[in-house]
Amino acid sequence: MRVPQGMTDPLPRRQIYRLPRAQRVADIMLTARAVFREKGYNDAVIAEIAERAGVVEGTIYRYFAGKRDLLIKVVEHWYEEMLTDYDRQLEGIRGTWNRLRFMIWRHLTVIHDDPAMCRLIFNELRSGPEYRETAVFELNREYTNRTLAIVQDAMDSGEFRTGIPLRIVRDMIYGGVEHHIWAFLRGEGNFSPDESADAITDIIHRGLVRPGAVIDRGEQVIRRLEELAERLERASGQTQRLQNASGVATEISRTTGKASC
Amino acid sequence: MRVPQGMTDPLPRRQIYRLPRAQRVADIMLTARAVFREKGYNDAVIAEIAERAGVVEGTIYRYFAGKRDLLIKVVEHWYEEMLTDYDRQLEGIRGTWNRLRFMIWRHLTVIHDDPAMCRLIFNELRSGPEYRETAVFELNREYTNRTLAIVQDAMDSGEFRTGIPLRIVRDMIYGGVEHHIWAFLRGEGNFSPDESADAITDIIHRGLVRPGAVIDRGEQVIRRLEELAERLERASGQTQRLQNASGVATEISRTTGKASC
DNA sequence: TGGACATGATGAGTAACGCTCATTAATTTT
DNA sequence: AAAATTAATGAGCGTTACTCATCATGTCCA
Numbered sequence: 001m002r003v004p005q006g007m008t009d010p011l012p013r014r015q016i017y018r019l020p021r022a023q024r025v026a027d028i029m030l031t032a033r034a035v036f037r038e039k040g041y042n043d044a045v046i047a048e049i050a051e052r053a054g055v056v057e058g059t060i061y062r063y064f065a066g067k068r069d070l071l072i073k074v075v076e077h078w079y080e081e082m083l084t085d086y087d088r089q090l091e092g093i094r095g096t097w098n099r100l101r102f103m104i105w106r107h108l109t110v111i112h113d114d115p116a117m118c119r120l121i122f123n124e125l126r127s128g129p130e131y132r133e134t135a136v137f138e139l140n141r142e143y144t145n146r147t148l149a150i151v152q153d154a155m156d157s158g159e160f161r162t163g164i165p166l167r168i169v170r171d172m173i174y175g176g177v178e179h180h181i182w183a184f185l186r187g188e189g190n191f192s193p194d195e196s197a198d199a200i201t202d203i204i205h206r207g208l209v210r211p212g213a214v215i216d217r218g219e220q221v222i223r224r225l226e227e228l229a230e231r232l233e234r235a236s237g238q239t240q241r242l243q244n245a246s247g248v249a250t251e252i253s254r255t256t257g258k259a260s261c
Numbered sequence: 262m263r264v265p266q267g268m269t270d271p272l273p274r275r276q277i278y279r280l281p282r283a284q285r286v287a288d289i290m291l292t293a294r295a296v297f298r299e300k301g302y303n304d305a306v307i308a309e310i311a312e313r314a315g316v317v318e319g320t321i322y323r324y325f326a327g328k329r330d331l332l333i334k335v336v337e338h339w340y341e342e343m344l345t346d347y348d349r350q351l352e353g354i355r356g357t358w359n360r361l362r363f364m365i366w367r368h369l370t371v372i373h374d375d376p377a378m379c380r381l382i383f384n385e386l387r388s389g390p391e392y393r394e395t396a397v398f399e400l401n402r403e404y405t406n407r408t409l410a411i412v413q414d415a416m417d418s419g420e421f422r423t424g425i426p427l428r429i430v431r432d433m434i435y436g437g438v439e440h441h442i443w444a445f446l447r448g449e450g451n452f453s454p455d456e457s458a459d460a461i462t463d464i465i466h467r468g469l470v471r472p473g474a475v476i477d478r479g480e481q482v483i484r485r486l487e488e489l490a491e492r493l494e495r496a497s498g499q500t501q502r503l504q505n506a507s508g509v510a511t512e513i514s515r516t517t518g519k520a521s522c
Numbered sequence: 523t524g525g526a527c528a529t530g531a532t533g534a535g536t537a538a539c540g541c542t543c544a545t546t547a548a549t550t551t552t
Numbered sequence: 553a554a555a556a557t558t559a560a561t562g563a564g565c566g567t568t569a570c571t572c573a574t575c576a577t578g579t580c581c582a
Contacts, residue, residue, distance in 0.1 A: 018530050018577055046569065056532055061570065127384040132449075168441065168460045175440025176433040186392075199429045207468035279548055279559050307540065317561050322541065525582090532575070542565075551556070 017054075025063050028053045033074045037116040041071055041124040068128065075125055076135045078117055082110060083139060090146065096154040097205055103147045104173060104204075105197035111181050112193050119185050122178065144170050151208065160208040169208065176200055278315075286324050289314045294335045298377040302332055302385040329389065336386055337396045339378055343371060344400060351407065357415040358466055364408045365434060365465075366458035372442050373454050380446050383439065405431050412469065421469040430469065437461055 019027070031053035035044045046067055050057045064070040086106070093102050111118045121136065131137055151169050154160040180196055183189050280288070292314035296305045307328055311318045325331040347367070354360050372379045382397065392398055412430050415421040441457055444450050 016531060016576060021530085024530080045567090057569085058533070058571080059531055062530075067569065123384075123388040127388075131447075164464065165460060168437075168457070168464065171441040172433055172437040172461070172464055175436035175438070176429075177436070178440065179436025180429065180432040186390075188393075196429070199425060200433065203425065203429065203433055203468035204464070205468075207464035207466075211472075277547065277560060282559085285559085306538085308538095318540085319542080319562070320560055323559075328540065523582100525580105527580080528578095530575105530577075532573105534572095534574105536569105536571075538567105538569090540565105540567085542563105544561105544563095546559100546561070548559075549557080552554085 021063070024055070024059070028055070028060055028063060028070075029074055029077060032070050033078065033117075036071060036074060036120055041067075041120060046070075068130070071120070071125065072130070072134055072136075075117070075121055078114075079121075079136050079139055083143065086143070087146075096150060096159055097201065099150045100147070100173075100205060101197055101201040103150065104177060104200050105193055107174070107177055108181065108191075108193035108196055111177075111185070112191070115181075115185050115187075118181075122185065144174060147173060154208070159210065161210045164208065169204070172207075173200070173204055176204075282324070285316070285320070289316070289321055289324060289331075290335050290338060293331050294339065294378075297332060297335060297381055302328075302381060307331075329391070332381070332386065333391070333395055333397075336378070336382055339375075340382075340397050340400055344404065347404070348407075357411060357420055358462065360411045361408070361434075361466060362458055362462040364411065365438060365461050366454055368435070368438055369442065369452075369454035369457055372438075372446070373452070376442075376446050376448075379442075383446065405435060408434060415469070420471065422471045425469065430465070433468075434461070434465055437465075 028049070032044075032049050035049045035052065039045075044067075046057055046060060049070075050060055053060075060070070064073065089106075090099065090102060093099050125131060125134065125136060148166045148170055151160060151166060155162050177196075177200065180200070181191060184191050289310070293305075293310050296310045296313065300306075305328075307321060308318055310331075311321050314321075321331070325334065350367075351360065351363060354363050386392060386395065386397060409427045409431055412421060412427060416423045438457075438461065441461070442452060445452050
């Protein structure tokens, strides 16, 4: 037998609070961020986000096109927040090595401070087919371009040698960092942003910097021999070329020997 | 009105073929590989794999613990296949630069030849929590260790400076490659394994090689000329020339050695 | 003050999908 | 030929992202 239809408790539905759109969106995004952080994208459940945000599932779909859209918005918001003050900090740093080091260190530090969020970006967001339409993509582009500008400046001034595509430099830096922090992102082990930044900057810098002001004669000879070898390799298949190349090598090496030191 | 229960067609169930376990597993894995390649992990549907393999969903779960397990088995199989002949190829290459270049080039080539499969590894498999228990993880370890052994050898011989953690070198190489091929994996644009390998090897090598001042210049010249000789030998494809090339190298080294400081 | 209106919020319902298991039938053993 | 074994089936279940008809609340205006 049920409770008779008295005045009391005809509708067990709880009080509904209506909030302005902006407030609701902010609430949901904050909760979603927390849940995504804790569970990752796949294991995060919309129902839980809804409950913790104090709404019902349908409400979320009123403001977000779907789970994926929610992820994107959450990450974009975090990313924009994260990039604040970036340029101002960089402005205060002089010297190619220091500036490069700062960019690398900053990147490492962001990851170190919020691995869960970075995991979302690296593992989930960036795999998706819509990544290029994302604000994160565009912001990231600008961000890495700032690093490349440092390299370009150094090339222009003669400090770095030219001929290395900037794209490769970018890949080595950011790819290297990413690979480096991979285990940490998975919760295995730790790393020091300072030490890692030193090591990575070191390799990159040495890989790009022009050898000592005076290029000795030996270096010149070797370079020309190497170019020659490349040409021979490309045109290889002909045995008779080898003979020739060896002959040339011998001849030049004599010069080198004399001129080195 | 239904068909009366005559002798004809009482069970519309099709003929069931029972295959030996190994055969079934192979069939399913082959089909699964195709579907995963076409759709990616998330969009691949077990029902489709079953249908295309000529079985029913339940059959797949008889041989695989779940969708994830199926992915892992499929990728492991591909990976093992892919690593065949690896060591034998490397054995035939001399000189630090060339050996490094080969490792990088090989990696790039694998990706270039089967991007869909690599996408599965990079985006899906490696994100999962069970990656470290995977055979792919272990194989990958060995694979990268071979690269690090090359670097270590160069450090031992004095060709590379020491003090840079090998881990960082590994990160720069493999992270750099990965970042480099990212757009390609997403189906945006292309890349040349040859050119990319040259550029990446170049930065890494220069980043690690000991500056001329420390090691004596003559030694450096000799080493690089020796590498040159090796390259020329390979380019010619003639074994008998080896004698000749070695002779030249020796001769040069004598000259250089005398002249160096 | 009260009724109309716009819209925030609800929650029951749907489709898709991974996965399970009792049942069926092909194959082997006795 | 019967019994035992086990590959294979397919109906069904639980979960989860997502939809939509309905309801409730705050606002505006007569």
